[in-house]
Structures are given as C-alpha cells and as structure tokens.
Amino acid sequence: MPSPNVSEILTTTLINRTRRLADNMTRNIVLLNRMSKRGTVKTFDGGYAIRQELMYANNTTYQRYSGYQTLNIQPSDVFTSADFPIRQAAVAVTISGLEEIQNSGEERMINLLDSRITNAERTMENGIDYDMHSNGAAAGQIGGLASLVSTSPTSGIVGGIDRASWPFWQNVAYSAVTNGGAAATSANIQSYMNRVGLQLVRGRDRTDLILADNNYYRLYLESLQAIQRITDPEMAAAGFTNLAYMGEGASCPVVLDGGFQGFTNDGLGLGVGGAPANTMYFLNTRYIHYRPYAGRNMKVLEPDRYAINQDSMVRLIGWAGNMTLSNAFLQGVLSA
Secondary structure (H helix, E strand, O other), X not given: XXXXXXXXXXXXXXXXXXXXXXXXXXXXXXXXXXXXXXXXXXXXXXXXXXXXXXXXXOOOOOOOOOOOOOOOOOOOOXXXXXEEOOEEEEXXXXXXXXXXXXXXXXXXXXXXXXXXXXXXXXXXXXHHHHXXXXXXXXXXXXXOHHHHOOOOOOOOEXXXXXXXXXXXXXXXXXXXXXXXXXXXXXXXXXXHHHHHHHHHOEOOEOOOEEEEOHHHHHHHHHHOOOOOOOOOHHHXXXXXXXXXXXXXXXXXXXXXXXXXXXXXXXXXXXXXXXXXXXXXXXXXXXXXXXXXXXXXXXXXXXXXXEOOOOOXXXXXXXXXXXXXXXXXXXXXXEEO
C-alpha cells in the first residue's frame, strides 16, 4: 500500500524535517505493559510446550488422632500441570539497495531502516497485546484473556485441562443482567464490582489489576464524579488512564483498556483492541503469566536475510511464547 502522503524515502530524508517520526499507529497496550513489568513474568528456555505447575488439591492425610491411633500415610496426589503450546509471531523489515543509497549521506535526517524497525517493534507490540485479549481461536494465536478468564468458565479446555471436569480450574464470571438482575449503570457498577472482587480474596491474595472497556470504565468514572478520585501512581507514571478501587480492602488500579481504539474494528489491520464491550477483567497477576521465550522476546533474528534474486535485505523481529495460568479461581470477569 502506498504511503498516505509522501514516500518513506522523502519522509525520512527531506531537509529540515523533524528527527522524530510521529506515532499514529501504536495501540493502548495496557495489558502487555502491565504483564511485562510484573515481577512474576518468567521467560522459558525451550521444550515442547510451556508447562505451568499447579497445586490443585489438599493433602488427604490430614486427620485428628489420639495416642497410638494408626495414622494415614497414603501418598496424596496434590500437584498437576497445565501445558500451553508455544506460539510464534514475526514482523519483517525490508530495505532495497536503492532505498539504502537514497537514505545515505549527510542529508539523512532519520535512518530509514531504523525507523522501519521502530515501526515493526510497535506493530509487534500491538499484535501481541491484541492476541493477549483473544480466545486463541485464530491459527497460531496466543490463548488470551477471553480464554483464560472466560465468561463461560465451566466449559472449554485450557492448558490441556477440561474446565467442566475440574472446578478448581474455573474462574469467577458475573453477568450484570443474569446474576445482578439489571444492566450495569453508574448507580450499580460499584456493587457489581464488589460482588466479583470479594469472591477473589484468599488471605493476602486479591485482585491487583482491573481492566475495563470504555463503557464500564465510564460507568465507574461517573459513579465517582461526586467524590475525590485518586489515581494509582504506578499506572499514572506509565501513562495510562486509571482510577483506584478499594472494594477488597486494598487499592487496586482500574485501568482504561480501550481509549481511542474502543472495542470494534478500528481499521488498523489488527481488529478488535482492548477488553470487549461491557467487560471488566479482575486479574491477580501473580497467577496469570506472560511467558515469552528468552531468545525471541521481540528480538531481531540474526543474521539479516538477503534475497537471492533481488537487491534487498530483510530483517526479522521475532517473538515466541504464550500466556499461561496457574490459578483460575482467583481471576474474574464482569460482563453484561
């Protein structure tokens, strides 16, 4: 597709142009940003699949006894694992010999190849963040939030485990209409949030990130209009629009996971962005993981590829990994 106004060569070489290309394509990549910064993010270094170890049951030998009473010493099956397939993604950066010549010399303002790499990196981030919200139905796609924290948590197979057979592997799902009795409004949104959030408390474990689409974020914002709002400083420093939620006894950021991209196809080539319409994800990010492969975590794949029958060079930026889950019942979703 031709450039909207002028060719990439002119954009990057014309004298007196700004030295920083304007960014008109980056998405509101809240989830990728948060998961990348989370201390429990763990790369993996190989294997057939990404294995997530799970402790799913109590030790069955607990008993009360007196004196010389025989004790139960039978082994207990308390551990299992979920296996998530390795998914791959790549973005190609190309440059022809002629473009390299035209972009060289003292008049060069922005290096064409570097600029294309910057664009490719942002495209990769956009694509990964989009897939992190998906249900993994597309070929080669990450199994994202729509699968891991499902609005239908009693069905489906996640990490090789059938949710219908294993209740411990089911997340909390709450429908405003079905469970609450009425569509969400600014008057009842906090009550619905409380009903979800309180189900996700276990000792010190509680929701530490709430992702909201434009609609539910607006309802929560309007429910707070008459009182002082305090934003979470960490998320504010990261540049994301957010509010604080105190419903579980500790502050938790409620982050806008939509913004300009909304929740419908925005024509940027990657389809729906952010949380689905009328959705809030209640995440405990200690137990939901972003698992990139150490050697391909949005890294340039060496060496450069040179075409046999063309005067051109291709540089690939590669990623491999998946999202995994180690505890489902501490994750929740509020939907319409």
